[in-house]
Amino acid sequence: MEKLRAILIDDEKNNLDLLSHFVKKYCLDVEVISECLTYQDALVQIDELKPDLLFLDIVLDENTAFDLLKEVKFKKYKIIFTTAYDEYAIKAFKFNTADYLLKPILIDDLIAAVGKIHKGWKTSEYLDSSQISNLSNSVLGKHPMNFLTISGSDRIDFIDPKEIIYMQSNGRYTEFILCNNKRKIMASKSLGEFEGLLNSALFFRIHNTYIVNLSHLLNINKKSGNYCEMSNGDALPISRRRYEGLMKYLRNT
Structure with missing residues (x-):
C-alpha cells in the first residue's frame, strides 16, 4: 500500500513533537x-x-484551521483535526462527519483515524468550501448546527x-425519508451513530429499525x-419495549 504523505500542523511544539513521534512509530503507512x-x-x-x-490543530496562532483551509490554494487532501475543544465541538465534528483526534491523543485513536482515512481513500470526497464553512461555524460556536451532513x-x-420524516436502519447503513416527494437518501453510517447526534426533543427511536421525527407524527394507531x-402516509411499528417510553414522552411534551 502506498504511503500517505502527511503534514503535521500545531502551534505548540510539545504537541507537534509528540504527534510526530506517534505517527512515525505507529502509523507506518504514513510518511x-x-x-x-x-x-x-x-x-x-x-x-x-x-x-x-493533514493533521491539523484547530487553533493556529491568532487564526484557526478553518482560516487556513479557506486560504490555501491546494485543496486535494484528507484532514484529521486535532482538538482540545469541549463536548459541543466534538459533537459538531461527528455531526459533520469530520475525522478528529481529541487531545491528549491516544495511540489507538490515532491508528483508527488513519485506518479510516486509508479505507475510504478512493471512495470518500475532500471537504469542500461549504462543508468547511459549516464545520467552522459549528465547532467555533458561531451558530448552532442547523443542517446535517449525510455522506453516501x-x-x-x-x-x-x-x-x-423518519430514518430507517438498513444494516450498516441508514435510509433517510424526507418531506419533498418522499425523496430518500442512503447514508453510510448506522442508525445508532445518528441517534446521538439528533435533537432528542424532535426525534425518538420507536424501534430498533426506526427513528421518527415527532413533528411529522400524525397519530398512533393501536389496531393490530x-x-x-x-x-x-407510512405506518411504522413501535416495539413493545419502546412504546411506554414514547407515550410517557408525548404526555410530558
Whole structure:
C-alpha cells in the first residue's frame, strides 16, 4: 500500500513533537513530509508539497484551521483535526462527519483515524468550501448546527433535520425519508451513530429499525399492534419495549 504523505500542523511544539513521534512509530503507512508550528509556514508548505493528509490543530496562532483551509490554494487532501475543544465541538465534528483526534491523543485513536482515512481513500470526497464553512461555524460556536451532513457512497447531501420524516436502519447503513416527494437518501453510517447526534426533543427511536421525527407524527394507531402514522402516509411499528417510553414522552411534551 502506498504511503500517505502527511503534514503535521500545531502551534505548540510539545504537541507537534509528540504527534510526530506517534505517527512515525505507529502509523507506518504514513510518511511525514513536513511539520509546521505556524500558520504562515503551514500555508506555504501545503501549497508547495501538496500532501495527501493533514493533521491539523484547530487553533493556529491568532487564526484557526478553518482560516487556513479557506486560504490555501491546494485543496486535494484528507484532514484529521486535532482538538482540545469541549463536548459541543466534538459533537459538531461527528455531526459533520469530520475525522478528529481529541487531545491528549491516544495511540489507538490515532491508528483508527488513519485506518479510516486509508479505507475510504478512493471512495470518500475532500471537504469542500461549504462543508468547511459549516464545520467552522459549528465547532467555533458561531451558530448552532442547523443542517446535517449525510455522506453516501457517491455523494454528500446537506439536509435540514426538520425535513426528515423518519430514518430507517438498513444494516450498516441508514435510509433517510424526507418531506419533498418522499425523496430518500442512503447514508453510510448506522442508525445508532445518528441517534446521538439528533435533537432528542424532535426525534425518538420507536424501534430498533426506526427513528421518527415527532413533528411529522400524525397519530398512533393501536389496531393490530401499535404503529406511528407519519405525515407521508407510512405506518411504522413501535416495539413493545419502546412504546411506554414514547407515550410517557408525548404526555410530558
